[in-house]
Amino acid sequence: MFDYGLLNIGSIVLGLIAWAIPTYCLIKKENAKSIALSSISYAACAVSLCFQIFYNYNLVKREDWSALLDTIGAVAGASAVLVIATILLNVVTILVHTKLQNRS
Secondary structure, rough: OOOOOOHHHHHHHHHHHEEEEHHHHHHHHHOOOOHHHHHHHHHHHHHHHHHHHHHHHHHHOOOOOOHHHHHHHHHHHHHOOOOHHHHHHHHHHHHHHHHHHHHH
């Protein structure tokens, strides 16, 4: 059977990828690829959040209310941080690359 705990690991990895891509773009200052990479970053963030929803759905199906009640606050907070940080990093990346492109 499928180990639903892997969804949490996948969610963390994809969340880190969502942050690493715009950080990489800021360091490397690659103008041509920044929009495409930004899209990949947003997609990684979305899939990361989906993994958390699937994991919580599994807890509901198993009627593991104590696990759900223990973790939902942290999941909600971490999800908010992930979304806000991903948006900010990508917006900053796009603004920096737009400025660099206008200077050229």
